[in-house]
Amino acid sequence: MISVEHLTKCYGDFMAVDDLSFEIEEGQVYGFLGPNGAGKSTTMNIMTGCLSATKGHVRIDGYDIFEQPGEAKKRIGYLPEQPPLYLNETPLEYLRFVGEAKGLRGAELERQVAEVVEQTKIQEVKHRSIAALSKGYRQRVGIAQALLGSPKVIILDEPTVGLDPLQIIEIRDLIKQLGQTHTVILSSHILSEVQTICEKILIIAKGKLIAFDTPDNLEKQLLSPSEIVLTAEATPEETEEILGVLEHIAEIQVEAQETGYVRARVKTDGTDIYALSRALFFAFAGREKALLEVNLKKANLEDIFIELTEKTEEPSAAPAEPVEIEWVESEDEAE
């Protein structure tokens, strides 16, 4: 569907995108994940023809975005980071303009506009001025614009930034819905979001692709050693004694709780976590100590993300950038 080959973009000496190559297949939801400034927006801008590349190719359905931009762009709907809206217009006027620019005319134009208005649920605001709409609605109008002309691929750059939690859930549901009929690529620096929406994840840091897999596989491959948190009816000394004889344990932390129970964190050395959990169960049972709670802590994407980006940052002397993992960003409207 989309193939990106050796894509490179330099701004002077700064490499925003560094030899990026990947293939996007039809009918899935892809997530671009990376910290701010990783090159996500730059890559998306190049893929949609908004920006030139220093080197490399992008092909949409076989059409090169630089050599046959007309054909390639017909197959893409793009929502940039800041929705490109004419504030003095109503959503309906705006969508008609975009539809016409995408080559729709007459009845077909009206049909598609009505369809995307329906799909993005902007029915009740379609006659209001865009300037008077909330951020969530503006984002919907932006998505509606991308859907016009029934493109095969929808590219959304940080579609949930600056929205409130309720709006975020609504937009996510909308994206999931779109994923059933379109190939969707979205970018985000919010890990939980990509984890819930996307079927495939591309992790980008410093312009390089550092991982490309399903969320489950990423977890499996990259962070198998994990930990077990347990609560037991025993003293700290007894717990340490029981745990001390078990194999495959990398690290133990034991602390007494105010309730009289003990809580322990057990890190495995990378073997099957269920085998360890089983061994723990029988060890405590053998000493007639009750296990009140056993929690298998599965690694989540945040851990993977931090581990991967740290790996790529190690060789350079530059200070590690703080990885943003908050899920609601402060509103930063320019007006």
Next chain:
Amino acid sequence: MIAVFKHEIRSYFHSLTAYVFGAFLLAFIGIGAMLYNIQAAVSNFEYVLSFGSLVFVVIVPVLTMRVIAEERRQKTDQLLYSLPITTLQVIAGKYLALLIIYLIPLAIISVYPLIFAQFGDVYLLTSYGSIFAFFLMGAALIAVGMFLSSLTDNQGLAAGIGIAVILFNYYSVSLSEYVSSTAAGSVIALLVIIVALGAVIRYLTRNENLASGICLVLLAAVLLLYFIDSTSFEGLLPSIMTQLSLFERFKVFVNGMFDMTAVVYYLSVIAFFLFLSVQSLEKRRYN
């Protein structure tokens, strides 16, 4: 292109711009007609147009300042880039919309000579010849204004530079009498112009070698010519200033002649600045 054109026309009538532009143009021409044709009872409508042409200094930048600068500020230029239309179509659509906004008051003005003809002898040929030239001059100034708007995302700056450029163009003939007419003075002025041209080429193409190459060739040619035949440079600077003046060319029509070279000049200015606007928009993709 049609989509952009319709969109632009609608947005002009949504905002005050089209009305302000039309009102000022009509008011100025109206005052001129009252002074010349009615009070002084002159039967030449072209003098009114000559009087009214000064209003372009203000109304053209006001009309054109937002045309591209606003797209940049609102980040809607990203939409235009991602749509399956070319930059040329965007510029052509926008320019045609501006021309229509300009043609509406001009159509009203075109009726004036006919009205005056009811009450006396009016030289209709020269009147309509001048109206045609007036249209071309305005169209050329609008192309210049559009290019200036494409250079910045600040409407105010675009308007300010526009006013300065058009005002300079308006007075360049009067100023040309005061600049040095010696050969050396002309050469120095030419060198400055060539360096400025090189800077513009470099800005638009981001190609240092191309810009400096063109610059060096032109500089060498000028210096060579100067050493071979320095007399040909005498009086060159004032004559260039006069030649470049869009307003001076219009005066020929006012004086009752239909000057084909002026028509060609206006059309080339329009084509040149539309080309520059396309390049300027295209350049944003290559930054």
